[in-house]
Amino acid sequence: MLRIRADLVDEIVAHARREHPNEACGIIAGPEGSDRPERFLPMRNAAADPDYPGLPNTRIDPETGEKIEELRFGDTFFIFDSKEWLAVHREMTAREEEPVVIYHSHTQPYSEAYPSAIDVESALEPNAHYVIIGTKDPVRHELRSYRILDGVVTEEEIDVVESYMFAHTGADDVPDRD
Ligand SMILES: [Zn+2]
Incomplete structure (x- = not known):
């Protein structure tokens, strides 16, 4: 399960809406081993740069069964800018953080908020x-x-909380009564 603060969800939604119809992407860092997303780090989608050459892709047309050769850009996939990712990675290491959440948006009318092959x-x-946020619906x-893990996708529940301090953390925190 992902437990995440409501204000961080709001940041993801706002970033995704800002970038639409390009895919927004980013990280929420947290202390190593804590599983607690804390620091919102929106990233640039390098595939949305005007000079990005496009990612060659082959897919099968679901209606005709024919192969379609296409180039994909920032509106159908994302890639972190390698320099920015390196800088963010260094900063997280120095702060003893790790990427607790890695998010991006899916924007196309036909795409679900489900991980693509890429x-x-x-x-x-x-x-x-x-985390994937679908923004095909404007509202x-x-x-x-x-x-x-190793190519296997498992969906999990999301628990949105106002604060981690008051989130339910298990029976160990409940004081004994009587
Ligand atoms: Zn995707």
Whole structure:
């Protein structure tokens, strides 16, 4: 399960709406081993840069069964800018943080808030919660979270809380009565 503060969810939604129809992407860092997302780090989607050459992709047309050769840009996938990612990674290491949440948006009318083949391939952080926000509807968004391990996608529940301090943390914190 992903437990996340409501203000961080608001940040993800705002970032995704700002970038639409390009995919927004970013990280929420937290203390190593805490599983607690705390620091919102929106990232640039390098595939949305005007000079991005496009990612060659082959897919099968679901109606005709024919192969379609296409180039994908920032409106159908995301890639962190390598320099920015390196800088963020260094900063997290120095602060003893890790990427607790790695989020991006899906924007196309046909796309669900579910990891694509590229998303699964590029998911290399075994401890991260992979959050996808769907923004195809201009008013209602869809927010879902996954674990991705060795190519296997498992959806998990999202618990949105006002504060981690008052979140239910288990029976050990309940004082004995009587
Ligand atoms: Zn995706």
